Amino acid sequence: MATTTCGYEPIRSGDVILFYINRDGLPLSDRCTDRMWTFCMEQYPKNALQIKSIRDRVSEYPSIAYGDPPYNVAPNPRLTVQEKLQQIQTYVQRLEYNYTGMQFFDLNANRPISGLMDTARHIMTESLPIKCFEAFLIAIYLTTGIIGLERFNISFKTRFNSIVYRHIVLGVKYGQIYGGLGLSRRTDLAYKPLNGKYERLSTLIDDYVQAYKNYGHTVLRIRIGLPIIHDLKSYLTINWNAITIHPNKTDRIDYERELDKIVRVWRQMSIYASYRSNVSLASVVQPTGNIVTAASLPNRLQSLSFRSNREASFNCRRSAVKKTATTTDDSHATDRDQSLPCAIRV
Template identity: 70%
Template sequence: MASTAGYEAMRSGKVLLFYVNRDGLPLSDRCSERMWTFCMEQYPTHTNEIKALRDQKVNYPKVTYIEPPYHLATNNRLSVAEKLRQIQTYIQRLEYNYTGMQFFEINTNRPISGLMDAARHMMTEALPIKCLEAFLIAVYLTTGMIGVDRFNISFKTRFNSITYRHVVLGIRYNQIYGALGLSRRSDLAYRPLNSKYDRLSTLINDYIQAYKNYGHTVLRIKIGSPILHDLKSFLTIDWKAAVILPNKTDKEDYERELDKVSRVWRHMNLYMAYRGNVPHTSVMQPPRTLVTTASLPSRPQPTSNRSNCHQLSVTKTPMSVNDTSTAAQNYAIRV
């Protein structure tokens, strides 16, 4: 349901991170005014420049429409690495949204078909975007790349007692990993597809180190299941196939669990043709995995007292295609 104010405030505790536009496009007067006001609140030293831009009535700089690379996925003349590089270039040309008003309302529990409709809308409007919007555009443009597995890598971090969230699209091709995405910081987004990332854990550790360089503490990382190559699928994205708590887990432990998850992916059928009714047996989902310091194989595994502090923390349960995983509705990062 749309907010009566036309926008919704997204907070971390009492700290206001940004607003989400609920009135659609073009921006309503109330959303537009809230955007400009909040932008000046964010950048108080640039208030005069922001007011000048807001009040400018004529002589606007010419805006060049960015043509989306719709048919890049099926271009047989380019390597997969080059296709991914061009998609990343397109996402970066859309530019990061610094206004404090997220232009597109996104419900991550929608089926893939609905999310891909939203991605098409974003590419048509060609407005600045945030990381979740970049993620959906990357999913759309990589659909149809045979042999390419796509999955979300979602981060929850803390900086100065404020919690931030971020997401990128993980890529696997020929047992080599990479990522597509958008962030205020370049090393928290794109990772080229090259032999440097020959394990999923290597890719994840690279992001963790980048966060440490900016003073962020990584609280949690969610790894999703590979996303079907079907723009019309009624299935939802599994945002949480594995959960890593780096501060509470030995590095070797979560690396081992990530290797197990990636091995399960080899048995998944990600290139199903669109069908109105998909039988449960046609989609293999990896188990949910929670990785913490209590996941050491040699530890006792109590079976009765679930509140025991030594309770087994690697939980694996089968997941049906109808599972509606709860994911954060909006992601933000400020580093």
């Protein structure tokens, strides 16, 4: 991302400025505040006087009290998974969508999960209006620890009136049921309840694609990543692009087959992660950014085998990898830094 000396940076689609990103931190600096209000007037010139009147009266408005984030929802045994996701989605919606034209938080998707979760805590502390990516990070944070829940990104690239837009939601899978968490201007482009309606990943994706069509958007690209580890302090990065589909260029049957294929890949990965049942399967996958398109991928995973002399393998690696803490029993060894004798790569 290019650096800026004016405190904010425009995000463009061609020659059109979609919004600005605040680079000065919080509280919002005077120059970012001025740019935010000026941009609003530029977007709605017919309402300039009304916008100016609202700005002049900002100090008169009462402060808004927000409830605490539902930090304790994930480990609560009295709630079903569907109820937990509903409470998390309700909290995200209470923060409201950011229509100001100024993104308040400086986000970097390439940071490790630990850094992204620090940003998520900051967002929840400030309780400012947010957009889809901030909602995505909050959803990851609050769903961490829900046993049996797999989380993955679903990223959309669409076009409307020659302007390209991007959107992201957190896809979730519990058992054989799919759903989604997120925030959007349109309700049907965000939350998808875990109510049994989506028994296949392709059904969930088709629902989003149809919603975009209803609003006149052409879906150019959809990217789906690998499952995200349930560890707020992990130094792994999120694999954003395990599979890419182009609904406007690909027959529906073909891309549904690709979506079902990535689910089979997850299942194969789960088999080889069983010896570390206390760690999410994503923790044994190094982010590579490769696109899953070859039909032989499950066979590649089946061909992997673990080293028979596991203890000797760890001894060989101790001289090169600094371990934090190791516990050993009769069957296996577990390292908190997630150094593995065998890495599964996709």
